[in-house]
Amino acid sequence: MGDVCRYAVVTGANKGIGFETVKQLAKTGVTVVLTARNEKRGMEATSLLNEQGLSNVVFHQLDVQDARSIESLAKFIQTQYGRLDILVNNAGASGVVVDEDVLRALNVDPEDWLAGKAINVIQVAMKTTYGSAKLCLDTNYYGFCTDCPYFGVIVLMQRVPNEERRKELGDVENLTEDKIDKILQNFLHDLKQDALEVNGWQMMLPAYSISKVSLNAYTRILARKYPKMCINCVHPGYVNTDINWHTGTMPVEEGAEGSVMLALLPDEGPTGCYFDRTVVDEF
Numbered sequence: 001m002g003d004v005c006r007y008a009v010v011t012g013a014n015k016g017i018g019f020e021t022v023k024q025l026a027k028t029g030v031t032v033v034l035t036a037r038n039e040k041r042g043m044e045a046t047s048l049l050n051e052q053g054l055s056n057v058v059f060h061q062l063d064v065q066d067a068r069s070i071e072s073l074a075k076f077i078q079t080q081y082g083r084l085d086i087l088v089n090n091a092g093a094s095g096v097v098v099d100e101d102v103l104r105a106l107n108v109d110p111e112d113w114l115a116g117k118a119i120n121v122i123q124v125a126m127k128t129t130y131g132s133a134k135l136c137l138d139t140n141y142y143g144f145c146t147d148c149p150y151f152g153v154i155v156l157m158q159r160v161p162n163e164e165r166r167k168e169l170g171d172v173e174n175l176t177e178d179k180i181d182k183i184l185q186n187f188l189h190d191l192k193q194d195a196l197e198v199n200g201w202q203m204m205l206p207a208y209s210i211s212k213v214s215l216n217a218y219t220r221i222l223a224r225k226y227p228k229m230c231i232n233c234v235h236p237g238y239v240n241t242d243i244n245w246h247t248g249t250m251p252v253e254e255g256a257e258g259s260v261m262l263a264l265l266p267d268e269g270p271t272g273c274y275f276d277r278t279v280v281d282e283f
């Protein structure tokens with residue numbers, strides 16, 4: 001796009017990887033709309049970046065679960081800029097209710113955490129309730145499922161996909177939003193019946209896992225639907241943020257590298273791909 005000004009939106013950007021993504025994107029000259037569901041937190045984060053000389057960062061409220069809030073942001077973009085080039089769909093929720101003091105006391109090894117080996121140990125510190133799971137699916141998956149023909153580049157924040165549902169969601173040719181929706185409704189049904197384990201769902205952060213695997217699948221559907229756009233998903237690494245109660249080992253500066261790289265892809269860049277940080281990988 002050469003010297004033409006580019007416009008980006010980053011969701012859930014008042015802290016963590018989203019905040020850092022805004023910062024790094026703004027440093028390259030992109031005009032970035034830092035969005036947050038909480039106005040105070042979002043404005044404080046924006047002021048911080050403005051004070052660092054990044055006057056090309058502006059704030060707009062966005063709660064990805066709230067249709068009116070999404071509509072208001074869309075109107076703002078349309079009026080202010082007339083188009084949007086980049087969407088980094090970063091907002092996320094963990095899907096569990098956690099006792100952070102108990103979790104800290106467990107002092108789980110990050111390697112065990114990542115490999116899913118800590119699953120039995122951490123059960124004492126966290127539980128998946130119907131409410132926390134629903135909130136997670138609504139934020140991580142349904143919060144994004146909206147028609148988006150106006151964007152040039154879309155980046156979705158992912159977690160390493162789990163084996164169980166990979167096959168089910170890996171049938172790219174026949175994948176539809178309805179199919180994903182059915183899987184998620186089955187998940188909620190099984191959770192309500194206390195039948196997740198018996199039905200083979202991932203038991204390490206179950207709601208979070210299925211929300212992210214669904215987003216992986218949705219990446220492919222969207223990429224097929226909008227072939228002229230670059231629509232990819234990225235696993236940022238195991239990053240030290242609130243979402244994993246600071247068990248992550250990587251600093252946010254490195255965690256944002258993948259999303260920033262994908263946000264800045266040229267028009268003819270890859271689409272429908274899964275990236276492990278900055279490197280393309282298998283879904």
Ligand SMILES: NC(=O)c1ccc[n+]([C@@H]2O[C@H](COP(=O)([O-])OP(=O)(O)OC[C@H]3O[C@@H](n4cnc5c(N)ncnc54)[C@H](OP(=O)(O)O)[C@@H]3O)[C@@H](O)[C@H]2O)c1
Nearest residue numbers: 012016017037063064090091092157158238239241242243
């Ligand atoms: N950290 C990791 O190791 C890791 C690994 C793989 C993937 N990811 C993904 O990376 C993304 C960013 O996570 P993070 O690590 O930076 O965690 P984080 O620091 O907890 O940030 C999550 C952000 O999402 C926002 N959010 C939650 N619900 C929202 C809603 N309904 N509407 C708008 N914003 C909402 C939060 O806002 P509030 O401050 O208002 O709660 C916060 O700004 C997430 O999608 C996460 O799943 C992270």
